[in-house]
Amino acid sequence: MKELINDAEHVIFDSLKGVAAAHPDTQRVDLDNRIVYRAQPPRPGKVGLVSGGGSGHEPLHSGYVGAGMLDAACCGEVFTSPVPDQISAATNAVNTGAGVLHIVKNYTGDVMNFDMAAELSAAEGVEVATVLVNDDVAVQDSLYTAGRRGVGLTVFVEKIVGAAAEQGRELGALKELGDRIVANGRSFGIAITPCTTPAAGKPSFELAEDEMELGIGIHGEPGRERVKLGPASDVAHQLVEPVLADLDFTGAPVIAMLNGMGATPLIELYLLYGEVAPLLASNGVDVARHLVGNYITALDMGGASLTLLRADDELLDLWDAPVNTPGLRWGC
Amino acid sequence: MKELINDAEHVIFDSLKGVAAAHPDTQRVDLDNRIVYRAQPPRPGKVGLVSGGGSGHEPLHSGYVGAGMLDAACCGEVFTSPVPDQISAATNAVNTGAGVLHIVKNYTGDVMNFDMAAELSAAEGVEVATVLVNDDVAVQDSLYTAGRRGVGLTVFVEKIVGAAAEQGRELGALKELGDRIVANGRSFGIAITPCTTPAAGKPSFELAEDEMELGIGIHGEPGRERVKLGPASDVAHQLVEPVLADLDFTGAPVIAMLNGMGATPLIELYLLYGEVAPLLASNGVDVARHLVGNYITALDMGGASLTLLRADDELLDLWDAPVNTPGLRWGC
Incomplete structure (x- = not known):
């Protein structure tokens, strides 16, 4: 590698x-x-x-x-x-x-x-x-x-x-x-290609050309299961459903992040969010703030994770407050 | 792919x-x-x-x-x-x-x-x-x-x-x-892995496991030559020298961007910038503003490009002015 x-x-x-x-x-x-x-x-x-x-x-x-x-x-x-x-x-x-x-x-x-x-x-x-x-x-x-x-x-x-x-x-x-x-927050991730640590010099796990791993960890550690990689509309269901099954995200403003694992192009990440967002809406989740990009990665892994936070006015105000870091910057 | x-x-x-x-x-x-x-x-x-x-x-x-x-x-x-x-x-x-x-x-x-x-x-x-x-x-x-x-x-x-x-x-x-x-601006890019367009479904070009392409285009189109991939310290020379050879960047404040091509992890991009920055300094280039990250990519290509702009106070002021976009945000 x-x-x-x-x-x-x-x-x-x-x-x-x-x-x-x-x-x-x-x-x-x-x-x-x-x-x-x-x-x-x-x-x-x-x-x-x-x-x-x-x-x-x-x-x-x-x-x-x-x-x-x-x-x-x-x-x-x-x-x-x-x-x-x-x-x-x-x-x-x-x-x-x-x-x-x-x-x-x-x-x-x-x-x-x-x-x-x-x-x-x-x-x-x-x-x-x-x-x-x-x-x-x-x-x-x-x-x-x-x-x-x-x-x-x-x-x-x-x-x-x-x-x-x-x-x-x-x-x-x-x-x-x-x-x-x-x-009040939950996440779930998927991978379609593995990551390679510099020390190992080879992929941390193997995935067949038509496979994806559901519930992947950010170190490539195993998730729930391997399934056939379907269209992004299927992947959106596979990301959203385990999160919504674990906590009720209705009846409150939600902060949502669709995070890239490292090697997934932004065009694909947005495309996936184009499937995730309406799915959340149809499940009664009111997303008040959206973040799409690479925020917590796993080196060069291909894939994405969804994080939802059940928020309230206080949490939204704190979210919106000025931040000035290389990774997250607004309001200053 | x-x-x-x-x-x-x-x-x-x-x-x-x-x-x-x-x-x-x-x-x-x-x-x-x-x-x-x-x-x-x-x-x-x-x-x-x-x-x-x-x-x-x-x-x-x-x-x-x-x-x-x-x-x-x-x-x-x-x-x-x-x-x-x-x-x-x-x-x-x-x-x-x-x-x-x-x-x-x-x-x-x-x-x-x-x-x-x-x-x-x-x-x-x-x-x-x-x-x-x-x-x-x-x-x-x-x-x-x-x-x-x-x-x-x-x-x-x-x-x-x-x-x-x-x-x-x-x-x-x-x-x-x-x-x-x-x-007053110049760029040069390198690739270590190719990109795959959705329509083609396969890599746009091939690079051997020990090769890199110097002068790659953002669509994977050919550059100057293929060479052995060396350590990042060598890659820094290969990025910096063609840019400095084309225009004099001394005697003025410079805005520098080390851009990731898509699949290169941020940890590697920073590592490469850790080699590029002292090399610029030793060539008399005074970098006044630094940008390291994915700003103009080539889908899932692995690699990086260096852009330098010979600036002045007016250009720096305009650079620093507030911007509020998904890809670049500061001051507002």
Whole structure:
């Protein structure tokens, strides 16, 4: 498999050099620790927001560091959790005395390492709370997960809680808000082609020319089943139905994201959304905000995921609040 | 090759349905004519900006319709020019009496059809001027082009001239500005994997597992030569050197874009920019603005292109001006 890299050992370091070069005005990169910070330190009294995880899902998480979202992102190796010392360093650096919220996708390694980091920082007097994101309805337990995996809803948690943190809300309130988003959001993904990690150099799994995987994870880990790849109108049903079966999305404004897994052209993603949107409407789902694009990827995987959040006026206001990050930008 | 479509015949229509569903607040889609307009009609006295071309390069052009950029984009079939009647309809629709500027990538079909559309609209009393973008230094004449191809600089022309049009500048001044951008911008692209059009259903060309194509076009048309794919540090030289050899980029602030061709993961694109940026600096190029991401793609092609614009304070101010489109958004 072909890649634009120097060598597989240094992909994260080398990539973060590019992040630093591309965003000098808004981001600061601690290359040694693989941490991306905002260029400006947090305002005193603001709760710090730290996320992170395995790399390979860009723009998540480093692309969401900036005004209105994260204060820091800890970048692990590809598909591998960041380590406790790294996370604790980021946590301590963005603490202004108001505490720090960790936003963690539910994978065993991430949960363990963020927990250890929270303990390390607590020992240094930093108050830490955690929001655990586990929105993927596809499977209960998986290759790297006990319980449900954390996927697309993470973008929503980072955006909405990020806006609330800018307003000066305190740590406990931000954790509650994050938990409320997790309780009201669900995702489901499909893949039509696999991804290739730089270290492996070959596709992480195989799919026949006429197959797709339903319920794929963002590391290529298995989903529910393999089926024949049909037209996009069928794929829309296969994405929408498991999400709607898991939570009632009627009777409230909904924020919807159709996310590309990496290699799917935007023309196909829009085409799929052209099937998804009327299907949601016919099921009584009132989509108030739409996001179509690559927001949480799996390297060069071909496919898409759907994330829905049952919102309300408060969540919509926070969603609409200004955000200025490489991955998500509006209002400023 | 696998695609998320219904059938190859209706890809553009189906995809534009998704655009309409995703951007109801900012865009309006004329599905019959395959034209994307701003949701709000142009302010009286503002010059209309119309672009378009073959589809498959998204977000170009439909993703650049909105405040601060285009008033309308005409979507052709995949890699096929829009037709004169379609372009003329868009032109007439956005004319408020101040005339309309066509921004055209230099491909034979586009040039011919935009010319015919300009004549059709002129016959109805609409004043039309044209900026022809031909920034690709790779080849003189190509599969679909007499002269140089128009590629990444088109994004810059649409952004900068779009900002100037919002300021109320008149048609002649906007054409001059567009021509000045074209005179001062250059691009060069490479591919490591081919693209597949829905109609063909198979890759547009073949590249051996260890090969890359230097000077690739955005339709997969041939470049300068095929070489062994080396590390990203070599690829950076192969991107930067032909651009710098063609125009002096020293002694002025430069706007740089490292653009992904579609299937290249963001982590690799940043990694490549981490090699490109210091190489530009060591050649005396002062990059004042950086853009890294997918802005003009070639469906699912793997690869990247570099675009540089020799700017000045006026061009930087127009670049920084607010823009609110699905593909490019800041300041509003």
